[in-house]
Amino acid sequence: MTIGPHTVDTPVVLAPMAGITNMAFRLLCREFGALHSQDDGGLYVSEMVTTRALVEDHRESWRLVTMGEREKPRSVQLYGVDPVTVRRSVEMLLERDKADHIDLNFGCPVPKVTRRGGGGGLPWKTELFTRIVRGAVEAAQGVPVTVKTRIGIDDDHVTYRDAGLIAQEVGAAAIALHGRTVVQHYSGDARWEAISDLKELVTEIPVLGNGDIWSAEDAVRMMDETGCDGVVVGRGCQGRPWLFADLAAAFAGRPDRIRPTLGEVAATLRRHAELLVEFYGDEGRGIRDLRKHVAWYFKGYPVGGEMRHRLATMESLEDLDRKLGELDLDSPYPGAAVEGPRGRAGSPKRAVVPEGWMDSRDLTADHAGRLHEAELDTSGG
Template identity: 75%
Template sequence: MSRSLTIGPHTSDTPVVLAPMAGVTNMPFRLLCREFGARHSANDGGFFVSEMVTSRAIVERHPETMRLVTMGERETPRSIQLYGVDPATIAASIRVLRELDLVDHVDLNFGCPVPKVTRKGGGAVLPWKTELFTRIVTEAVKAAEDVPVTVKTRMGVDDSHLTYLDAGRIAEEAGAAAIALHGRTANQHYSGHARWEAIASLKQAVTSIPVLGNGDIWSAEDALRMVEETGCDGVVLGRGCQGRPWLFADLAAGFAGKPDRVKPTLGEVARVLIRHAELLIEFFEDEGRGVRDLRKHVGWYFKGYPVGGKARHALATMESLDDLKEKLSVLDWEAPYPGEPVEGPRGRAGHPKRTHMPDGWLDSREISQEHRARLHEAELSVSGG
């Protein structure tokens, strides 16, 4: 199933996008994914999007946010995901990114189900307000000029308040370069199963720009099956690559029609973990902060491998690069790839939850004066949520 993905002027010979994940998809992890993707691809095996950053924080030049959007020399194209609820602020943030030459592709977040975002009318609940959604996408595309703008959304708030078909048509008409759909509602969060049939419906409704599918892709075979079953133009990969940056090598091989799959020994996983640590230390310019940031990845990397609780705890409390290497040295580096225990779902699935929204948000698709007046409260000033 050899195919490519084009977003504006940028084309990848692997139709895969790394989904933004707060605290995970920073520059070091993106570089690891690119390195593996390049094994079977001429251009790193896809598009690799930054952690979500807020439009207000960019306009205000928040130091941490500006560091998050400053990418490495190898990162081409430079893809940045923006969150915001005010069309003018989003447009202004895109102009800042363009003026500073920091971006080649902007992705707009309308899929976040986190309460601090949705309770003020942002993220996954915003497309319910059709006029506001339209204005945001339209103003973003206008401000971006020749920089392509894509949209990522969910099916809707819940099954009684679906928005994805309207959002797809609006994004297409407003000039978006692609739209990605996570096949869950906001109420589902990450529970249950992603409904790929919704991705198929969106592909039928949106015909002039790429439609990307997201949800429950744990292997290259899952990605190939999603494209086959839904007709989508590419896939967005999130939790499936946590602790498995080599999955991008599998995806590049799979879409190139090759049978190659990465099945690392425990020692090979350990070497990737060390490489990840080195990149984090360089990124943060602080060894302590770098290895502390790595701690959250330990459980993902060793899922299914013969690493006991004591060793996992020791690794999750590492204090330095030398400390990491010493704690890894006691493991059985010859232990083979465990197969099924490593594969399948990873990350927290949780349970369905009632989505927090402003009072009366679902009463109408139009935005009331009261809600409009409160939207500034949803313009988060700090990124990474």
């Protein structure tokens, strides 16, 4: 897969996930991806960071876009709604030598983002979308800028075709499509046929597919069925960073798959803990961050509710080691119980966008005047 000047053996991108894909998790996924690949088995993108927060020099936001020495290429995802702010944030990233690849988020379905015109609701305003992407591409001066979006706001307000053609026209290096609408959030099935449609329409830049990739076999099947140039993996790797080893092997045509025993899962969780402590520079904060991963790691394994609760309230590395030592570490891979969807799928939700937003694809003066509010609740990532 080639994105601008960057070519990776494995056509896979780790999707940005808020509170998940920090440096620690990215490094863990890279370690597994490198097991069956000459490089690190794909691209690994940072958590979403708001352009406003970077321009206002928020310390936490700049920490989130700071990469480890091993992270090459350095992929940063930005969320912004104002063309001037987006452009300036890209300039600052380059001035401070923080990125080798920039991804723009136009797919977030979270109401606090869409209710002010951001995320998955923004491509409906085609001129605004065009100005943002073009400005980022111009400011990047050859550093590849990619776009991630959804099918649309709902089935009556579809945006992906226009978004793909605009991204191609203004010089984006690739476009990724999550095969759901904003209304769907993560419910139901991803509509891979939309990815096929976009691939037929957009022919000059890579088209990446996203949605319902729970295994290496799913990724290969998506590419076979849609013709897309690569895949974006999000919830499927939660608690399973070894999925990137499976993906690298599958795309290399090898049958190797990691099917970890409970002991191997525990060792991976412990490695994740070490990386989090190193990332935060604070053992307590790193351990608290790890707690949310416990249920994902032990999904399907014979770890009872009481032990899961105890692990989810761990206080230190020593406490973690003590509790992991109580598990039956010889328990084998449980098979189907571990496979399939992960994370919260939820149910379809009403599209929360500014009043009158969907009445026209043009940006009204009122909506334009309120766009500055769209990043207030998401500053700092």
